Amino acid sequence: MRTFILYSRKARTDNRFKIEDLIESGGRMDVVCSCIVSSLWLSHRTREDTNFFVVLNGSPNPPVTIWFNGSKLLKVYVDEKTNAKWIKNLLSFKFNKKWKEISGTKISRKSFQEVLKELNGKIYVLHEKGTPIQDVKVEKNPIFIIGDQIGLPSEEERFALRYGEKISLGKKVYLACSCISILNWICDERGI
């Protein structure tokens, strides 16, 4: 499996955001939704070999982690708005530190570090100062960690780097969803 983890500092952790205003009321829930699409969608079909986790750290009750598993997901959409509706629905359930599965998607109150501890695979943290991806031999079952528009907090970055390494896509800084599209393509090309 290929895994993407998006760390969102501000995305709302209850269902009290407006689908019509994902940027402000959702704490950039638009970023989360565009990353779901670029992680899990090819043209006309989803990627069965890919996991997408998003750790929501916004108000009122962080953290919340949502896990879309490409091998079993039933509810994932190709547009931002419908994915946002599904997240809003997930956040209306009661759940705790354990994964709760709702129509194929899992949700819990696990933190970024708790999620990382559950996963097996080499960790790659996307970072402007990382090794150029062209010079990195990406191992099988890679776990790519991506910050949102603000970036990864230093404490979380340090934790991830205990088990991983920094990689870079070059001198330009790309949108999170573009990073994921590029990484997916690179892995496809390399047969990872």
Place this chain on the structure above:
Amino acid sequence: MRTFILYSRKARTDNRFKIEDLIESGGRMDVVCSCIVSSLWLSHRTREDTNFFVVLNGSPNPPVTIWFNGSKLLKVYVDEKTNAKWIKNLLSFKFNKKWKEISGTKISRKSFQEVLKELNGKIYVLHEKGTPIQDVKVEKNPIFIIGDQIGLPSEEERFALRYGEKISLGKKVYLACSCISILNWICDERGI
């Protein structure tokens, strides 16, 4: 300049679509909006060296072409919904075969072929059976042509190929917005 042209078979050519339903009522206007983002946005800033054209061929009065010029655009947004609102606004103006400029964005009733005739640069048509991009020397001022979720009509493809060549991103078929993110990254890496 780097240029992307999206050919949309079904995207609506008047403003009578619902922002809340870009897929059905907009004729996959969601695809158009996600391609605007992946063409023109880096993290925190837009690409000044990039043009994005979309040719809308849906009801009721095709074709309509909208031209976002990265070197002068004033109205472009990082989320699907706000871009859709801007397109809806543009489509409410009166315009004809000539470019009409509205707050930096241009709109006209030009067809795909008419737009192509106005542009200078080598044309690359994205196609499953094209030459792998790794084996293609992409020239300066490239014009990349991308079909929507259905693909390019054969007549338009033949026209574009008179002046261009087919290129491929590999065996998988990607979303149009992912294709654009990948092509932007490849051009960035190659310094084109």
